[in-house]
Amino acid sequence: MTYFGKIFYGIKTLWTGMKVTGGYFFPNITRKKYVITRQYPDEPAVVFPRFKGEVVMWHNENNEHRCTGCQACEIACPNGSIEIIWKREVDPETGKKKKMLDQHIYHLSMCTMCSLCIQACPTNAIMWSTNFHNATYDRGLLTKVLNKPGSKLMAGVEE
Amino acid sequence: METNTQILSTEDLRSQEYFLNMGPQHPATHGVLRLLLTMDGEIVKNIEPDLGYIHRGIEKMVEYDTYRQIIHVTDRLDYLSSHMNNEAVALAIEKALEVEVSDRIKVIRTMMDELTRIASHLLWWGVMGMDIGALTTFMYAFRDREMINEIMEKTTGARLTMSYNIPGGVMFDLHPDFVKDVKAFIPHMRKVLPEYDRLLTGNIIFQRRMKGVGYLSAEDAISHGASGPVARGSGVRCDIRKKAPYSAYDRVEFDEIIETGGDNLARYQVRMREMYESLNILEQLVDNIPEGPYQMPMRTLIKLPKGEFYQRVETARGEFGVFIVSDGKKNPYRVKFRSPGFSNLNALIQAGRGVKLADLVAIMSTFDFVIPDIDR
Structure with a gap:
């Protein structure tokens, strides 16, 4: 692979990974589609009945x-x-x-x-x-x- | 005229070996493991593991426990595959008492094993990304691991140290939502695993850190007693689920994952492909959970007959064995745990020689150590 070929290959693989994160990031800032974090003290905690407390x-x-x-x-x-x-x-x-x-x-x-x-x-x-x-x-x-x-x-x- | 390369040729260069402490508080050792490294510049010449920072004397401790009480301590060995550790003790006691458990118990145990294996591999994937500098992987892995944790919490009441197995069965019956949750989890996992590959596996920086680094030959893996994904990444067939099937593994179809590379990438691929196989096993069992009792009738105070009993299982890290010597009393005479991490640590000495210090962190990540498992 040539010198520039390597650079372009590197950018391509980085872009593939960034597409995944971007696919989550942009829907999230517009309509909070993939938000899964529970803001615990503000929201009630989800505790199942069998939980061993x-x-x-x-x-x-x-x-x-x-x-x-x-x-x-x-x-x-x-x-x-x-x-x-x-x-x-x-x-x-x-x-x-x-x-x-x-x-x-x-x-x-x-x-x-x-x-x-x-x-x-x-x-x-x-x-x-x-x-x-x-x-x-x-x-x-x-x-x-x-x-x-x-x-x-x-x-x-x-x- | 001398060029720079001529000055720095190795014959003329006087180097001095020095020692470097890696750990016990190093974040990449994932616990309190101390490696005494003999360094030549940035190259690791020798590794001496120094153990005992989290030694709790569990093998001695359980000599004073009854057989029911042994199980909850094994959660604290390899806490990421606590269910398999529990199962090993329970199977050893059942083998000694010659109790045949019902099909329902076998299937429940197998499904829980595979869920635990996926959860363990997910944590490994996220943390390994963090070790080599990709912080995003941690968030993705923990998002999906949370689904397994909730399935576990619904049925067993705990997220990590489950203590779900007892001699002759499991502690509670499955939660009514269990089948529904697992059926929702399998397609989700099949969707996100290719996403993981896009995010990390094809990345050129990741490939450079993985390919050809930390080579462990099959002979070395065998002679150091490595097991699990470490040995399978070197091409050694050592899956206990295939070699000595226990629980319901003899009735499901799955492949033993073998990679022959022996380097970091091979161990990485073994774990990634193992997650697909675990999903296959779950898929075969989730619709066929037989009816039956979830606990077999057992005496409250279990006394094993005189003799020696050994049972091994395949945890997420390799072969975990329980060896019980009984003298007929209510507590064991001697218990020995064969933990996968201890033997894999010996293989690290072989794989980590001659690499750069930063690569040693990547090698340790692919070996996937859990330090309480090494020290016991």
């Missing part, structure tokens, strides 16, 4: 949860994100002492979102929330107690 415990309107304190999630967790603190309480119906959930402590800072606790739960007490606004200035705020204060076990879960 953080583990939450489901409570009904009477402030009752489904966790029996069986510690299956604590055993299934690979990195110690879940701690169950349980207590023995006297069952008012039978008068016997029974193992009850006191605090379901969840360390979000250690969680790897592997879903094993949710798979392990026999009573479907915990589930994923799609909340992703988890950034804090203090690491201590990432340790959460999942059962709400004053909540108790829903009737009929243990059968």
Whole structure:
């Protein structure tokens, strides 16, 4: 290839590439055809229902949860994100002492979102929330107690 | 009268070798990899990789985990092909327990594998363009990778570290939109892949950086244990999907991509053509997802029988192997991960000798390293 031939070949290949970018650029400035960037804080984020944000415990309107304190999630967790603190309480119906959930402590800072606790739960007490606004200035705020204060076990879960 | 060329002839020129640190904070190493280069002027004489900057002791760590808990750690090896890493462990455990999974699980796993492979190659394409100075490629690749990420997020709930496989199945069933989304993705991808070629492959600057640079012969590729697109770019047939089919790869038709150039351009072409093959596989499977359970019944606490179990899969970077030694307890006695990046790094020493320093960046890009995969 001659000297000038090489120059023209170089310009031709550059032009081929620039045609692709131009094909997107010019329709975009006239009628915003190919804009795909979502301006997140101004537009709402698209979050799908299965998104693994953080583990939450489901409570009904009477402030009752489904966790029996069986510690299956604590055993299934690979990195110690879940701690169950349980207590023995006297069952008012039978008068016997029974193992009850006191605090379901969840360390979000250690969680790897592997879903094993949710798979392990026999009573479907915990589930994923799609909340992703988890950034804090203090690491201590990432340790959460999942059962709400004053909540108790829903009737009929243990059968 | 002496001319300049006579003065600068190599016999008269006294040169001194010196060492140059490339990394661990060099942007072109894509992570914390340190290469100790022996340089003669601008020419690389020798490469000494220095590893361990992101060593997390995963192989030791999983000795204290139960078999279900191993899987989520393998996401963190080669995070761009996390689904294949998960699958390797799940297949090894199923092989040890002699569990036959349903056809639906096999097809789901294969489709997810191929989507992950395309996503990984797309990221590689965009980032490789950036490494050699073409910033536009990154935007194009990430636009299309976003479609795969959304498919993944809808079904598995995560975009990168999916932890989707479990021993004996997958964690959730497919999202109802999955088939529709994949069917929308395939024609889109077929449309944009020629666009990629127009944008970058034919470009004369790109061709000069790629053609004949970083030659790796087939013998060297074999002797250094290279696998994946690196070895296939040198003409070595090493596709595990063909050699030892797992999941649903024995029921789909696809070609093993071989290029014989051995240089940067050959490795580039292997990955570009592999994306077309992945689309072919997806196209064959998307209409034929069989009905069936997505999880096989397994015990909560899995105990493997005594023995040694090995399973290998083809990730986006090459052959990934899981070797489990079990002594019959609930956690493994020893786990060894054979990662593709570590062996490919050895082949880089061969391919990178005698090139210019700027070309070494291009060679590293076509080798497509993921540093957590090398260090584990």
